[in-house]
Amino acid sequence: MPNFINFQTEPASYRHWRVEYDGQIATLYMDVDEDGGLFDGYQLKLNSYDLGVDIELADIVQRMRFEHPQVSAIVMRSGKDNVFCAGANIRMLGGAEHAHKVNFCKFTNETRNTYEAAGDDSGQHYICAIRGSCAGGGYELALACNHIILTDDGSSNVSLPEVPLLAVLPGTGGLTRVTDKRKLRRDRADIFCSTEEGVRGKRALDWHLVDELVTNSRFEEVISQRANEFAALSNQTANATGIILEPLKRDIGEDGSVTYSAIEVAVDRNAGHATIHISGPEEAAPANVEALHAEGAQTWMLRVARELDDAILHLRFNETELGVLIFKSSGDQQEVLTHEKLLLDNEQDWFAKEILLYWKRILKRIDLTSRSLVALVEPGSCFAGTLCEILFAVDRSFMADGEFEGDNRPIATIALSGSNFGHYPMSNDLTRLETRFLGNPENVETAKGSVDTILDAEQANELGLVTYALDDLDWEDDVRVFLEERASYSPDALSAMEANLRFAGPETMETRIFGRLTAWQNWIFQRPNAVGEEGALQRYGSGIRGKYDKRRV
Amino acid sequence: MPNFINFQTEPASYRHWRVEYDGQIATLYMDVDEDGGLFDGYQLKLNSYDLGVDIELADIVQRMRFEHPQVSAIVMRSGKDNVFCAGANIRMLGGAEHAHKVNFCKFTNETRNTYEAAGDDSGQHYICAIRGSCAGGGYELALACNHIILTDDGSSNVSLPEVPLLAVLPGTGGLTRVTDKRKLRRDRADIFCSTEEGVRGKRALDWHLVDELVTNSRFEEVISQRANEFAALSNQTANATGIILEPLKRDIGEDGSVTYSAIEVAVDRNAGHATIHISGPEEAAPANVEALHAEGAQTWMLRVARELDDAILHLRFNETELGVLIFKSSGDQQEVLTHEKLLLDNEQDWFAKEILLYWKRILKRIDLTSRSLVALVEPGSCFAGTLCEILFAVDRSFMADGEFEGDNRPIATIALSGSNFGHYPMSNDLTRLETRFLGNPENVETAKGSVDTILDAEQANELGLVTYALDDLDWEDDVRVFLEERASYSPDALSAMEANLRFAGPETMETRIFGRLTAWQNWIFQRPNAVGEEGALQRYGSGIRGKYDKRRV
Numbered sequence A, B: 001m002p003n004f005i006n007f008q009t010e011p012a013s014y015r016h017w018r019v020e021y022d023g024q025i026a027t028l029y030m031d032v033d034e035d036g037g038l039f040d041g042y043q044l045k046l047n048s049y050d051l052g053v054d055i056e057l058a059d060i061v062q063r064m065r066f067e068h069p070q071v072s073a074i075v076m077r078s079g080k081d082n083v084f085c086a087g088a089n090i091r092m093l094g095g096a097e098h099a100h101k102v103n104f105c106k107f108t109n110e111t112r113n114t115y116e117a118a119g120d121d122s123g124q125h126y127i128c129a130i131r132g133s134c135a136g137g138g139y140e141l142a143l144a145c146n147h148i149i150l151t152d153d154g155s156s157n158v159s160l161p162e163v164p165l166l167a168v169l170p171g172t173g174g175l176t177r178v179t180d181k182r183k184l185r186r187d188r189a190d191i192f193c194s195t196e197e198g199v200r201g202k203r204a205l206d207w208h209l210v211d212e213l214v215t216n217s218r219f220e221e222v223i224s225q226r227a228n229e230f231a232a233l234s235n236q237t238a239n240a241t242g243i244i245l246e247p248l249k250r251d252i253g254e255d256g257s258v259t260y261s262a263i264e265v266a267v268d269r270n271a272g273h274a275t276i277h278i279s280g281p282e283e284a285a286p287a288n289v290e291a292l293h294a295e296g297a298q299t300w301m302l303r304v305a306r307e308l309d310d311a312i313l314h315l316r317f318n319e320t321e322l323g324v325l326i327f328k329s330s331g332d333q334q335e336v337l338t339h340e341k342l343l344l345d346n347e348q349d350w351f352a353k354e355i356l357l358y359w360k361r362i363l364k365r366i367d368l369t370s371r372s373l374v375a376l377v378e379p380g381s382c383f384a385g386t387l388c389e390i391l392f393a394v395d396r397s398f399m400a401d402g403e404f405e406g407d408n409r410p411i412a413t414i415a416l417s418g419s420n421f422g423h424y425p426m427s428n429d430l431t432r433l434e435t436r437f438l439g440n441p442e443n444v445e446t447a448k449g450s451v452d453t454i455l456d457a458e459q460a461n462e463l464g465l466v467t468y469a470l471d472d473l474d475w476e477d478d479v480r481v482f483l484e485e486r487a488s489y490s491p492d493a494l495s496a497m498e499a500n501l502r503f504a505g506p507e508t509m510e511t512r513i514f515g516r517l518t519a520w521q522n523w524i525f526q527r528p529n530a531v532g533e534e535g536a537l538q539r540y541g542s543g544i545r546g547k548y549d550k551r552r553v
Helices: A051-066 A090-095 A098-122 A137-143 A162-166 A174-181 A186-193 A201-206 A216-233 A289-298 A300-318 A333-345 A350-367 A386-393 A432-436 A442-448 A457-462 A475-488 A491-501 A509-524 B051-066 B090-095 B098-122 B137-143 B162-166 B174-181 B186-193 B201-206 B216-233 B289-298 B300-318 B333-345 B350-367 B385-393 B432-436 B442-448 B457-462 B475-488 B491-501 B509-524
Strands: A017-022 A025-030 A073-078 A083-085 A125-130 A133-135 A147-151 A157-159 A212-214 A263-268 A273-279 A324-330 A372-377 A396-400 A468-470 B017-022 B025-030 B073-078 B083-085 B125-130 B133-135 B147-151 B157-159 B212-214 B263-268 B273-279 B324-330 B372-377 B396-400 B468-470
Touching: A017 A051, A025 A051, A025 A216, A051 A098, A051 A350, A073 A083, A073 A216, A083 A137, A098 A125, A098 A137, A098 A300, A098 A350, A098 A509, A125 A137, A125 A216, A133 A137, A137 A157, A137 A174, A147 A157, A147 A216, A162 B491, A174 A186, A174 A509, A174 B491, A186 B396, A186 B432, A186 B491, A201 A212, A212 A216, A263 A300, A273 A300, A289 A300, A289 A333, A289 A350, A300 A333, A300 A350, A324 A475, A333 A350, A333 A386, A350 A386, A372 A386, A372 A475, A372 A491, A386 A432, A396 A457, A396 A475, A396 B186, A432 A442, A432 B186, A457 A468, A468 A475, A491 A509, A491 B162, A491 B174, A491 B186, A491 B509, A509 B491, A509 B509, B017 B051, B025 B051, B025 B216, B051 B098, B051 B350, B073 B083, B073 B216, B083 B137, B098 B125, B098 B137, B098 B300, B098 B350, B098 B509, B125 B137, B125 B216, B133 B137, B137 B157, B137 B174, B147 B157, B147 B216, B174 B186, B174 B509, B201 B212, B212 B216, B263 B300, B273 B300, B289 B300, B289 B333, B289 B350, B300 B333, B300 B350, B324 B475, B333 B350, B333 B385, B350 B385, B372 B385, B372 B475, B372 B491, B385 B432, B396 B457, B396 B475, B432 B442, B457 B468, B468 B475, B491 B509
Parallel strands: A025 A073, A073 A125, A083 A133, A125 A147, A133 A157, A147 A212, A273 A324, A324 A372, A372 A396, A396 A468, B025 B073, B073 B125, B083 B133, B125 B147, B133 B157, B147 B212, B273 B324, B324 B372, B372 B396, B396 B468
Antiparallel strands: A017 A025, A263 A273, B017 B025, B263 B273
């Protein structure tokens, strides 16, 4: 795989962002290298961004949590003089394949959601300080912050010019945050989202598009003041010492397989699926919090999380033809629970808590992956606690029932833990078990009663925790038929069906962004008015407007 | 307009449905005439349906409310021997334009929502009695009923085979009702929605896909029993006498204009917009409920509702290039309020109540119309009470401020009434004013304080009820610029943006169906895997499966 997209980076490699740390305050300078695009064919002018820029931002946000726990206020600002950020790069979008555009938007959305939640989750508050033009994806960077400061200099402005200028939608939650977070009056939202030049000054403040308007001369002073105020909101980790996120060990084979320390990804291109195998811990759990800190990024719960996260992103972007992801595990179930228990027992420790919060994000990333997801609970597997969430994230799960002929591994069992009952809400703000049992909430309570019990296939099936419990006579055929069937269906129809079926129950800003906005955006990215030869994306910069088919749909 | 789609029909013209009335119970027989398709090129085999079939159903549901108020249980069943309904006709879908497919799904959804709500709103409960195959859109007909009976004969089944068979989604709320109404466990929903042959017998009952399973021999007996039970739930109108919905007076001009008694639709094809002009009542309001009943379908509040409903549907289907709908009104504001007041004061009367409920449905239909909506409150206009809801349904409203030179009509004013504060919830279950003021709920209370006050433009603007208050110097230019600008944008981007901005706040089954499911369906209806030459819709019936691009998006 010579040309694959690599989601691993580190501060020394950044080309587009600069971070300055000063006690509890960090400052992020967006200073995009025009010539540092991930692909050929475009320049990243005016602080516009592509996936490469966002991979760095995601890395910064992630390291902020683990390497810089003492930080409690982060200022996001531009490293350029006259522009904050011009949004996603249009030529990149114009040239990218449909699937890349959609996956790009999903990843940037996940990064926005991550730092938006960092205030509540980890006491790391993001402040956006805007001077110059802040357009499209640039304003969406701001919308996900906890506080937006805009200079009142007669020209600095915020805008979502996608509809009038590009015939597409703001793709990173802009519409949803305008209506549901900033709560713009609907006619004002209509004006704002269809006005190329955006809104500046007092109107931006009156319409609540920004939280604060300051003169140019007071810009630095107010930034510093707000940073200190937000920093003061959470100072319990002011003296914490971070751990280092060392580079992952990863080996990508010629055949597409990916080998990490605890995760192996096997690929079957003919069958169109990838198998993600999770190995349980090989070493005993750290004895206490001090030992956990000493293990740092190598502790099993964090190591496997980082590897799983990377594997999912790799498959999403670099293996688009593998339509089914199969999750398997092997190892000592009890050890999994012991490793997890140390974290659950020590949530007051910032590091233990951050590992659990990271799992929350990864599990959401799995929910939002537009592939058919299946778990195979085979003899010798170690699905327990956190790993059981994968069973509730997948579209279907198969569990081996009893002994399998010629297989001397322990029979398949699973075990729930406290983590399955609140630590890992989905985007809809319900746990996966609450979502699963929407029609029978009493089943959640029954399942809770089984915490720490080792459940065999019959018991797991009885509790409704798996889709199928199959003995060795049926196992192979049933799994094969399912995989063949799935591979024979239209990938589009499956993506859309799964997106509708996975998120029953309440809706939140997140489910709206991923379910509603993404679907509309997907549609628009197919329409000639946007992507056709005479469409707005292709004609952008030519001085000629897109030519539109006027029929309304 | 020789070949336009006509939404007006009457029982004597039905080709596809038969209705039998027996006291409080009505029975709807779906018995589709194979040769009665709305367009050429397909036969409506196996009780499959096209828009024409659904127009008749919508007419039945509407007349049930007004002409047969004594009915409180409606049995929906098949008039054919071995099939309940095969769903939307595939050849029709394969041959229809994209815009028609999308509008068709929207209309059928509106009809499903209407009879689903009839139980709670009007005490008319729908019971679905299934014998034979009930597939796709057929099962979606059932899902919107209040009670589903299935025969346990070893072959009768329910299914949503769209994904495996046709590479599209169930388009009439199937996925949403499976997860959020029937609350299927997610992995079972996955199985159900990807299994061509569907589910029958005990499993259908166990999974709560149906409410009741009966043997063939008891089928008639149980239907009759349930019908009587549901009928007994609401017998307050058992002795009511309906009013007759006489045919609308409607004249469609060569130029595309449409003239009704109180509504005029003017068309400007070059500019790409239609103007819907509502005339206030010319006669005094009925003095009391008896007079209201005597006026029947001719009473202004009902007459204008029926005409407006027809005009909106006509524009949606027959005038897809008119991207902007402009609402205007003229007449005596006080008379509008007087007509409305009789209904509000007499909600215990079934007829008064039904007129208000009908307005609720029409206003939702306006919200869901994928055109840019604008209201012009000009001198002499009569926006008041119910008609003010239009000002809150549109994307932007312009109100004339003060006297206009050379215009001797009364200055523009508006007036709220009690109906603006609860009678007309949107699909998100909030009123339009609650949605408008999501960020400032206190503004709803302030607006309530102005009920029955005549508000000039300055006051209306101060209360946040209109977008712009413009004097005669600015009016013409500002309105013109808005209309020109809107006409210059991509219709797709506008449809998608408006669908995202109009429904802030909570989500419901309805907003999910129209916002989330419809967007995914729109996308799929564009993808070669469904509609391409080798796609599933084109190949349907050929014996060859669709050929799919395997890349996941």
